[in-house]
Amino acid sequence: MNTITTKLLLVIACCIITSCIKKEEQTPWIDLIQGNSLEGWTILGGEASYNVNDGVIIGTTKANTPNTFLTTNEKYGDFIFEIEYKVDPTMNSGIQIRSNSLPYYRDGMVHGYQIEIDPSKRAWSGGIYDEKRRKWLNPLDKNTEAQAAFKQNEWNHYRVEAIGDTIKTWINKVPAAYLIDDKTASGFIGLQVHSIGNNKEKLGKQVMWKNAKILTEDLAKYSNKSPLEPIETKNMLTFQEKKDGWKMLWDGKTTKGWRGAKLDKFPESGWVIENGELIVLATGGEESTAGGDIVTTQDYSNFELQADFKLTPGSNSGIKYYVDTELNKGPGSSIGLEYQILDDALHPDAKRGSHEGSRTVCSLYDLIQADTKKPLKPIGEWNTAYIKSIDNHVEHWVNDVKVLEYERGSKAFLKLVSESKYAKWPNFGLLDKGQILLQDHGDRVAFRNIKIKVPQKKKN
Numbered sequence: 001m002n003t004i005t006t007k008l009l010l011v012i013a014c015c016i017i018t019s020c021i022k023k024e025e026q027t028p029w030i031d032l033i034q035g036n037s038l039e040g041w042t043i044l045g046g047e048a049s050y051n052v053n054d055g056v057i058i059g060t061t062k063a064n065t066p067n068t069f070l071t072t073n074e075k076y077g078d079f080i081f082e083i084e085y086k087v088d089p090t091m092n093s094g095i096q097i098r099s100n101s102l103p104y105y106r107d108g109m110v111h112g113y114q115i116e117i118d119p120s121k122r123a124w125s126g127g128i129y130d131e132k133r134r135k136w137l138n139p140l141d142k143n144t145e146a147q148a149a150f151k152q153n154e155w156n157h158y159r160v161e162a163i164g165d166t167i168k169t170w171i172n173k174v175p176a177a178y179l180i181d182d183k184t185a186s187g188f189i190g191l192q193v194h195s196i197g198n199n200k201e202k203l204g205k206q207v208m209w210k211n212a213k214i215l216t217e218d219l220a221k222y223s224n225k226s227p228l229e230p231i232e233t234k235n236m237l238t239f240q241e242k243k244d245g246w247k248m249l250w251d252g253k254t255t256k257g258w259r260g261a262k263l264d265k266f267p268e269s270g271w272v273i274e275n276g277e278l279i280v281l282a283t284g285g286e287e288s289t290a291g292g293d294i295v296t297t298q299d300y301s302n303f304e305l306q307a308d309f310k311l312t313p314g315s316n317s318g319i320k321y322y323v324d325t326e327l328n329k330g331p332g333s334s335i336g337l338e339y340q341i342l343d344d345a346l347h348p349d350a351k352r353g354s355h356e357g358s359r360t361v362c363s364l365y366d367l368i369q370a371d372t373k374k375p376l377k378p379i380g381e382w383n384t385a386y387i388k389s390i391d392n393h394v395e396h397w398v399n400d401v402k403v404l405e406y407e408r409g410s411k412a413f414l415k416l417v418s419e420s421k422y423a424k425w426p427n428f429g430l431l432d433k434g435q436i437l438l439q440d441h442g443d444r445v446a447f448r449n450i451k452i453k454v455p456q457k458k459k460n
Helices: 003-026 145-150 239-244 411-418
Strands: 041-045 047-053 058-061 070-072 081-088 094-098 111-117 128-131 135-138 157-163 168-173 174-180 190-191 204-213 247-248 258-260 269-273 277-280 294-296 301-309 316-323 338-340 384-389 393-398 402-408 435-438 445-453
Touching: 058 070, 058 190, 070 094, 081 094, 081 294, 094 128, 094 157, 111 157, 135 174, 135 239, 145 174, 190 204, 239 247, 301 316, 301 338, 338 384, 402 411
Parallel strands: none
Antiparallel strands: 041 070, 047 058, 058 204, 070 190, 081 157, 081 204, 094 111, 094 190, 111 128, 128 135, 157 168, 168 174, 247 445, 258 294, 269 277, 277 445, 294 435, 301 384, 301 445, 316 338, 316 435, 384 393, 393 402
């Protein structure tokens, strides 16, 4: 290689290095750790301690206290975040993003996405866990390169991009997780010291963080591509749901497993499938004759059911259970216990009913009013209904919060039925098994993520 070529290569290399340094210097990062101060942060959850020394936050375990989180006072929606951490090899930890502490949710318990810190042999550091909600969403069981990237007893670097419904992570510049999920759009960032119970061997162990910085503007300019295949949760079972025995009740694409309540096939009109949503169309606000209610082709006895629903202004619908469309032909053939879906503010049904408030959203229709403090998202956004019916004990939940419960067949239940519109139907609500029904009430309402879990029969 001659001298001219050598000099030219050196100039090119210098230009590249200078350009990279200049680009990094120009990136408008906002530092989240200010010197030796924890200003801008608040401790939530447990009683583990946090202090800061030369820009390094040190979290120390304490016995007999729940998970503890040092959380930013500011909440972030879309962002790019980087941080370095070092963890004791015996400890589990994590970094919360888009997380919250809300009075109605388990008395303020911290919940939300967590970027796992896992120094164990499992090595899932950089995976995405849903703290106090759905558990594992994007583990690293199939990402051996990311598993090998964690450095024991050394500083590790995380990069997290949360933009729209997409969360991507890197550990020491190795792509770790790629999740598409729209459960929570914003929340604080939190540094976790995991609970240790009464484990004396883990008492006083530490997790350390430094160089925490965030971007909140011009994110497309600074976002990195990930070579990983994304894990999507829309109309899919999560890693944890598969382990726990959940099944999809609607596949997100076809009408398989469903038929018209008064038909032997799916309605030809009145319902559409668009962008992974099962939508009942508006036909004037009365119970529709265009499409009509739809029911599962299978019956269910004990079950857990969850479904996302999205209302339009003034709309009305419902999820019925223990329905037998063959029991009574005609208008009464679709009766059943109903989880009410309603725009309480605009639909007049909210002020009607045999019992006060019993036709409001999430209520047991015409029988039991849901908790008035129910945590609903605004009309036009997705809410998650959850119905659990095991051995006649029934619960209604919305957005992970229980809003009512009752015992099928109890004296209190029978009294409520006798005072309601259902009194004329013998043994109403007492079927051993029945279909799940989605109601067509003539208003546009969308459903997705419809899943069911049936308890396994105990072996003798």
